Amino acid sequence: MAKVSNAEKKIMPFLEPIVAERNLELVDFEFVKEGANWYLRVYIDKEGGVDIEDCESVSRALEAELDADDPIEQAYILEVSSPGIDRPLKKDADFEKYRGEIIEIKLYKAIEGQKQFQGELLGLENGVISIEDDENKIFAFEQKDVASVRLAVIF
Numbered sequence: 390m391a392k393v394s395n396a397e398k399k400i401m402p403f404l405e406p407i408v409a410e411r412n413l414e415l416v417d418f419e420f421v422k423e424g425a426n427w428y429l430r431v432y433i434d435k436e437g438g439v440d441i442e443d444c445e446s447v448s449r450a451l452e453a454e455l456d457a458d459d460p461i462e463q464a465y466i467l468e469v470s471s472p473g474i475d476r477p478l479k480k481d482a483d484f485e486k487y488r489g490e491i492i493e494i495k496l497y498k499a500i501e502g503q504k505q506f507q508g509e510l511l512g513l514e515n516g517v518i519s520i521e522d523d524e525n526k527i528f529a530f531e532q533k534d535v536a537s538v539r540l541a542v543i544f
Contacts, residue, residue, distance in 0.1 A: 392419065393410070393455070396460075396461055396463075396490045397418065397419070398421050399460040399461065400418065400429065400460065400461070401432075401518070402487065403451060403455060403458070403460070404418060404431065404438075404451060405455045407410030407447055407450045407451050408431075408433055408447060409486065410450075411443065411446055411447060413433045413435050413439065413443060413447065414433065414454055415431070415543065416431065416432040416433060416434050416472040416476060416477065416479070417431075417432045417472065417477055417479055418430060419467055420461070420465070423455055426465070427463045427464065427465035427466070428459070428465060428467075428468060429465050429466070429467050429468070430467070430468045430470070431447065431448075431451065431467070431468070431469045431470075431475075431500055432468075432469075432470060432471065432472040432477075433469060433471065433472075434471060434472055438471060439470075439471045440469055444469040444470055444471070445536075445543055448461075448469040449468045449469060451469070451538070452469065452486065455467075455475045458474065466537060474505060474540065474542055475493075475539045475540055475541070475542050476540050477539050478492065478510075478538040478540070479538075480508045480537065481513060484512060484513035484518065485512070485513075486511055487508065487540060488510050488511070488512055489509060490510055490540055490541075491507065491508065491509055491510075491521060491540070491541040491543060492507070492508070492509075492510045492520060492538055492539065493505065493506070493507050493538070493539050493540075493541045494506045494518065494520065494530060494537070494538050494544065495535070495536045495537045495538075496509070496534055496535060497534060497536045497538060498534070500506065503528065504512050506520060506530075507522065507541055508521050508522040508523070508528065509521045511527070516528065516531060516532045516533070517521055517529050517531055517532070518530045518532060518535060518538065
């Protein structure tokens with residue numbers, strides 16, 4: 390899974406308490422350059438889902454803290470939102486919470502010509518993610534080989 394940048398390390402001490410004070414879950418965040426602009430994207434959640442007021446509250450508090458301390462050299466655009474229906478699974482607790490759900494796994498390197506897999510999440514144990522596909526075949530992936538894990542969107 391992705392490494393944390395120096396800018397992200399500087400942001401974390403501000404971000405975690407702000408999210409926790411509001412009884413929200415920090416799902417993920419990223420500091421990325423797209424075109425000419427830098428973006429600080431924060432993804433939050435709570436039981437039943439977040440609303441615009443939750444996003445606004447985190448955005449305003451984080452903006453005030455970051456403006457006061459100014460830990461990031463570049464100008465950036467702050468975005469706070471829900472993780473969406475295809476939320477990423479990053480923390481060990483995510484793999485327990487969503488056990489039994491259908492997930493999509495993308496690998497850095499193909500296995501037998503395939504980089505994407507979908508199946509029921511069986512769990513995460515000792516750094517290995519296990520799934521069972523719709524043909525009852527079980528796959529196990531080392532976390533270090535996994536680019537992303539998301540809840541599957543099935544219509």
